[in-house]
Amino acid sequence: xxxxxxxxxxxxxxxxxxxxxxxxxxxxxxxxxxxxxxxxxxxxxxxxxxxxxxxxxxxxxxxxxxxxxxxxxxxxxxxxxxxxxxxxxxxxxxxxxxxxxxxxxxxxxxxxxxxxxxxxxxxxxxxxxxxxxxxxxxxxxxxxxxxxxxxxxxxxxxxxxxxxxxxxxxxxxxxxxxxxxxxxxxxxxxxxxxxxxxxxxxxxxxxxxxxxxxxxxxxxxxxxxxxxxxxxxxxxxxxxxxxxxxxxxxxxxxxxxxxxxxxxxxxxxxxxxxxxxxxxxxxxxxxxxxxxxxxxxxxxxxxxxxxxxxxxxxxxxxxxxxxxxxxxxxxxxxxxxxxxxxxxxxxxxxxxxxxxxxxxxxxxxxxxxxxxxxxxxxxxxxxxxxxxxxxxxxxxxxxxxxxxxxxxxxxxxxxxxxxxxxxxxxxxxxxxxxxxxxxxxxxxxxxxxxxxxxxxxxxxxxxxxxxxxxxxxxxxxxxxxxxxxxxxxxxxxxxxxxxxxxxxxxxxxxxxxxxxxxxxxxxxxxxxxxxxxxxxxxxxxxxxxxxxxxxxxxxxxxxxxxxxxxxxxxxxxxxxxxxxxxxxxxxxxxxxxxxxxxxxxxxxxxx
Numbered sequence: 001x002x003x004x005x006x007x008x009x010x011x012x013x014x015x016x017x018x019x020x021x022x023x024x025x026x027x028x029x030x031x032x033x034x035x036x037x038x039x040x041x042x043x044x045x046x047x048x049x050x051x052x053x054x055x056x057x058x059x060x061x062x063x064x065x066x067x068x069x070x071x072x073x074x075x076x077x078x079x080x081x082x083x084x085x086x087x088x089x090x091x092x093x094x095x096x097x098x099x100x101x102x103x104x105x106x107x108x109x110x111x112x113x114x115x116x117x118x119x120x121x122x123x124x125x126x127x128x129x130x131x132x133x134x135x136x137x138x139x140x141x142x143x144x145x146x147x148x149x150x151x152x153x154x155x156x157x158x159x160x161x162x163x164x165x166x167x168x169x170x171x172x173x174x175x176x177x178x179x180x181x182x183x184x185x186x187x188x189x190x191x192x193x194x195x196x197x198x199x200x201x202x203x204x205x206x207x208x209x210x211x212x213x214x215x216x217x218x219x220x221x222x223x224x225x226x227x228x229x230x231x232x233x234x235x236x237x238x239x240x241x242x243x244x245x246x247x248x249x250x251x252x253x254x255x256x257x258x259x260x261x262x263x264x265x266x267x268x269x270x271x272x273x274x275x276x277x278x279x280x281x282x283x284x285x286x287x288x289x290x291x292x293x294x295x296x297x298x299x300x301x302x303x304x305x306x307x308x309x310x311x312x313x314x315x316x317x318x319x320x321x322x323x324x325x326x327x328x329x330x331x332x333x334x335x336x337x338x339x340x341x342x343x344x345x346x347x348x349x350x351x352x353x354x355x356x357x358x359x360x361x362x363x364x365x366x367x368x369x370x371x372x373x374x375x376x377x378x379x380x381x382x383x384x385x386x387x388x389x390x391x392x393x394x395x396x397x398x399x400x401x402x403x404x405x406x407x408x409x410x411x412x413x414x415x416x417x418x419x420x421x422x423x424x425x426x427x428x429x430x431x432x433x434x435x436x437x438x439x440x441x442x443x444x445x446x447x448x449x450x451x452x453x454x455x456x457x458x459x460x461x462x463x464x465x466x467x468x469x470x471x472x473x474x475x476x477x478x479x480x481x482x483x484x485x486x487x488x489x490x491x492x493x494x495x496x497x498x499x500x501x502x503x504x505x506x507x508x509x510x511x512x513x514x515x516x517x518x519x520x521x522x523x524x525x526x527x528x529x530x531x532x533x534x535x536x537x538x539x540x541x542x543x544x545x546x547x548x549x550x551x552x553x554x555x556x557x558x559x560x561x562x563x564x565x566x567x568x569x570x571x572x573x574x575x576x577x578x579x580x581x582x583x584x585x586x587x588x589x590x591x592x593x594x595x596x597x598x599x600x601x602x603x604x605x606x607x
Contacts, residue, residue: 016558023554027441030448042447043454045462045536046395048409050402051107055531056080056389058100067387068100075378076387077102079344093458097531102389105460125290125379126263127322128283129329130338130350131235136248136270136280235266235282243268248278258345263289269340271347274372281347283340287325290343292318296380298373301365308373309365312380319360327356343379409466416470420477428484431577434563435480438556442476445547450540461540464533468523468540475519476548480556482515483508484577487560492583497572501564505557512552520545 034040046053058076060067073096081094084106093105235243247253248270261267263286271279294313301309314322329337330353337354340347351364364376397405417439424432446469453459486508490500523542527535563569569576 016561019554019558020562023441023550027444027448030445030452034448034451037452037455039451039455042450042461043459044402044406045460045465045533046105046107046402047397047463047533048402048406048461048466049107050397050400051105052397053393053395053533054104054106055097055392055394056102056104057392058102059388059390071378072387073100073102075381076389078378080104093460095458097535101392101531103531124342124344125293126286126342127288127290127325128267128269128286128340128342129325130281130335130340131266131284132243132282133335133338133350134280136246136278138247138249239266239268239282243280243282246270246280248280254346261345267345269342269345269347271340271350279347279350281340281350283342283347286342287339288314288318288321290380292321293380294318296377298368298370298377300370307365308368308370309363310368310373310377310380311363312361314360314362316360319358322360322362323356323358326353327358329353330355341376341380348379349376405463406466409463409470413466413470413473416473420473424477424480427577429575429577430569430573431484434556434559435477435484437559438480438551439473439476441555442472442544442547442551445551446472446544449543449547459539460536462533462536465536465540468537469544471541472544472548475516475545476551478515479512479548479552482511483552483556483560486511488578488583491572491578491580492585494585497564497570497578501560509553513549516545516549 058068077094097103246268254270257268266284269281269283292315294315296312298310338350338352341349424435486504487500490504520542523538527538572578572580
């Protein structure tokens with residue numbers, strides 16, 4: 001029975017190289033992924049790279065309970081994100097933290113005051129009558145503009161239909177013919193102007209349809225011709241000129257036209273259809289404010305086969321205002337029978353009206369899919385969202401200060417690492433080589449994973465996260481020390497190095513797992529209950545704690561098994577850190593005790 005037992009023990013000890021190869025392959029793969037992704041450095045947070053960080057806390061409106069929920073918070077995030085993007089910021093972050101906080105991180109190079117104004121104010125939602133509308137093409141006459149002119153000339157006129165597709169500018173003739181047939185059958189009030197959107201509201205309010213396949217008798221006028229103004233409120237010559245020159249494909253232009261607009265003014269605006277094509281508008285003064293929308297929901301019509309639609313409920317004041325404006329628009333030709341739903345200066349939808357809606361309720365229907373219906377409902381309901389946001393904290397860090405803080409953090413980490421290495425070398429001597437190699441592997445894994453998490457989950461390395469990484473140096477070194485001390489205890493009991501390494505591992509493993517579990521639990525709790533930058537510390541601490549377990553199991557233990565076979569360590573060299581004399585072992589070792597001295601002769605005793 002002794003031989004098989006020995007064979008099993010040798011099998012567990014005989015292939016530590018495979019484990020080392022496994023972790024080295026994983027490290028190479030992570031490094032390769034880092035270079036292939038094009039991100040070779042961790043993504044830095046605002047406090048290290050410079051920029052502005054704003055923390056907003058949600059508050060219920062008076063009389064509104066349980067308004068702070070996931071749907072409302074996500075809607076607010078979407079609105080704020082659009083606002084920040086409107087500033088021309090390409091790397092801004094808007095995300096929820098906890099159940100009632102929104103964090104807005106805006107990188108350096110952005111006007112901090114303007115950013116605070118954008119994210120700290122309530123969303124502005126208005127219903128404005130459409131005076132004129134045209135597809136927008138680049139003014140420079142480039143390829144995109146040429147294509148736009150061609151599409152425009154090819155577009156036939158159509159009549160509004162309840163079942164036309166959403167904001168649909170057809171991309172091919174087949175689709176246009178199909179839509180045209182449907183429009184022809186369901187048309188209620190023909191229009192001579194091409195339209196680009198299709199929704200209906202309680203049979204009275206309808207969004208513009210997809211163009212039909214029937215061609216118009218006359219070619220469409222060139223793009224810079226001023227559209228026919230609203231006969232009840234003709235736009236000024238200056239507004240018409242601004243409309244003719246407006247290029248909605250330019251983000252800077254779209255941002256500029258939103259500046260300084262008032263609800264009582266006629267304005268030019270931009271909006272995207274479902275094919276991601278920009279349209280430009282002349283809009284009249286606001287007739288209904290978004291605050292008058294009590295509720296808006298996306299529902300599926302199972303009875304009328306209309307598919308997904310959006311229902312709206314207005315307040316008493318809003319119902320009267322909405323009835324007045326729909327009554328005015330109902331008798332006009334397209335596009336003057338449309339009204340624009342304008343969120344923060346951008347037209348998000350432009351349904352058309354067929355009859356006055358005086359009941360305080362309306363529904364927008366057409367060829368919505370579920371996501372489109374929910375998005376529009378969220379936008380409509382945000383005007384009456386029972387939430388306000390209080391500016392909890394604002395941190396603005398210059399790029400120079402961020403660089404100084406990063407250097408200070410790196411210096412602190414380097415000092416901490418140097419002190420740990422000095423201690424290991426002074427106390428453990430040769431064993432310090434194994435500990436340093438393990439620290440190196442842990443550092444490499446931490447660096448590559450943090451770098452990859454930047455583009456993957458938008459993880460940003462901030463100053464508290466750097467502190468967490470520094471603390472992790474001590475946690476990782478502690479695991480090595482536990483294992484080394486267990487090995488020394490086995491040697492003090494009289495065992496040689498190779499069996500001491502194997503017998504020490506189960507005891508050290510339990511201690512390491514319990515210690516790391518406690519550290520990870522503390523990091524998890526800290527991450528859940530805190531908000532803001534402290535979460536960076538908790539996340540880094542938890543990540544490095546998990547990596548400590550991986551490194552100890554898959555690198556430190558196999559490497560120690562291999563080193564135990566080397567003469568330098570196995571013989572107990574005085575610089576190996578395992579010298580029996582320095583450990584207080586009294587020779588001979590346990591192995592030599594098996595040779596017993598010959599028994600002394602016993603003198604016979606007399607009877």
